[in-house]
Amino acid sequence: MWRRLPLANGYGGSLEEIGPYGIRVMQALLDRLVPLLLQQLIRDYDNWVQQKCEFSS
Template identity: 55%
Template sequence: MLNKNALRSFQLLDANTYRCTLPKLQLLNFEAAPTLDLRVIPTDKDFTVEMLSCKFEGSELVERQNEHFSALMINHLTWDTVDSNSYLEVDVKLNLSLEIYTLPFTLMPTAAVENPGNLMLQALLDNLVPLLLRQLVQDYEKWISQQLDHSQLSIS
């Protein structure tokens, strides 16, 4: 359920835990590559993707921000069929916290720092969510094709 095609790198840490490095983000003169540790918990009717950690790789200044940054994400997906129509429900909870502690940012109004940060996060989500949905559709179509192939083999 992780879109490996949208990742720069992907590593299995244990049976349900993955380390995923996203493509580099660039804002002003800063460049950072988020690295996420994610746990995937599947069941018959749903699955949950829980972010265990989020760190940024990049310049020394960017990496120092990891000490002042925290993130929590729980992504819960449920699928069901009602009146022969399949649907997927997605519930994402994302909380981010970044302490503003360096000059010149401490001299600026909070909104002057928050607004560009919010725009950057929105741009990231705007890019990642369509990739996830595209991958879900491709995986579903592949699964349907496999089911049809399997049922045709059973009939023969």
């Protein structure tokens, strides 16, 4: 049922074997990247507001 997939290290694992590991990796990435994205959005918005205030004065 599960087909074998080649991995970068040469080990071919099944989706069943890779699945839980992949979920943990993706969760760790999201845990780190989402807060960084939100911080960048706030900085960009603050810069945009400052530029708007400068143009309107």
